[in-house]
Amino acid sequence: MCESCSAADVDRPDARVSRRALIAGLGLGAAAVGMTVLTTPASAATLKNGAWCNPALGYFPSGGYYGAPRPAGPHAGQDITNSTGTAVYAAGAGTVIRRQWGGGLGGRTGNAIVISHGGGVYTYYGHLNVYRVALNQRVSSGQRIADMGATGNVTGPHLHFEVHSGGLGPTVNPVTFMTARGVDLGGGWPRIDPGASGATVKVIQHLLNQRGYGLVVDGVYGSVSVNAVKRFQSGAGLVADGQVGPATWPHLDLVLREGHVGHHVRGLQTALNKRSAGLLVDGQFGSVTTSAVRSFQSVNRLVVDGVAGSITWRALVG
Structure with missing residues (x-):
């Protein structure tokens, strides 16, 4: 059991559930768990601009969804489970501002990376096995930054993926955030709209x-x-x-x-x-x-x- 982000990432190989079931049945929507959703004046279509991509391939473990109840508070990210050594990629272009245990954030455990994307948006990648980028390095969307691991308080290897908005600290639902940008964290095809680039x-x-x-x-x-x-x-x-x-x-x-x-x-x-x-x-x-x-x-x-x-x-x- 993992207690990163003031919570525990449940990560059992037999806990395979569909992405639709997670969203519909487990309340992935931030509204269902009383958390804040990132809002933007831009339309949903303009956000599907090719600037974001899937940070890792795997499956969503039961109980590893955003807002899942934990003794120390709601789960702050989305878990993506696969084996140790699976590639982890930057979800978007930015700068590596943290590369340390728990990302230097309270309640997190394990090797972690935090990327600043500008505009008060940050992504967090936890329980890493190997770092592949340096502190303060500029990275591109899709660049390999680490390997999936099981460092910290976990029951097995996975990526704990968070999105922070409005500063480093306030989290939003990673599935909702990435879906709005045309990315299926469950591993599906992306959506690219007119006006995209890259x-x-x-x-x-x-x-x-x-x-x-x-x-x-x-x-x-x-x-x-x-x-x-x-x-x-x-x-x-x-x-x-x-x-x-x-x-x-x-x-x-x-x-x-x-x-x-x-x-x-x-x-x-x-x-x-x-x-x-x-x-x-x-x-x-x-x-x-x-x-x-x-x-x-x-x-x-x-x-x-x-x-x-x-x-x-x-x-x-x-």
Whole structure:
């Protein structure tokens, strides 16, 4: 049992529950547990801008949800369970301001990292096994920052993930916060809206170019790229709304393996680089790219076959 964040992270391998059950049945909503939800004058759509990503792959353990009752107070984060050594990534770009036991915050235990994202928003990553970034280092969204572990007061390895808003201290529901930004902490496909920018937009542009759309790969999801997505969606029998989400990604991605050449490989290499692969984006799926795919699959506890199928794609862009 873990008592980080003035609470205990329940983390049993047999406690697998669906993300929907957690949200609907266990009261993940902050309103259900009397906690404050981060509000913003921006619309929900504008927040799905590609700036955030999933910090770790795994499952939500029973009792590890935000606001779960604890002897010392409500659980302040969301637990994501997987094995020791699973990769942990920065959920957004920012600066590492804490890298120490408990993140230097009261009630937390275990090796931890705190990242400042600006605007009074911070993310906390707890129970880490290995640090992969330095104190005061600037990190990008999706950069590998640590390995999942079981340090501190825990019953097993997992990531304890918190979001702080309005300063370092006041927490908000991480699932709600990330969902509003197009990220499914349960491991699903992301949602990218018009106006987004960054590496994931480049991935989309590369994949569309493989279909002959001839886009400039600039990482800007403006009107030209949005119209291309809408045409693609219409041709695939989807709602042509311009949002690249769970309905569109499975049609957009392609199964890739060593020997493939083209824009789709560039998209794969770009996605791998967002997760710290450091590849040359040359569109050649050779031995180096194969090794990068296998390494990503291994550190995220996927089937290690060197083939980029839908499960690997979803983990990369999520």
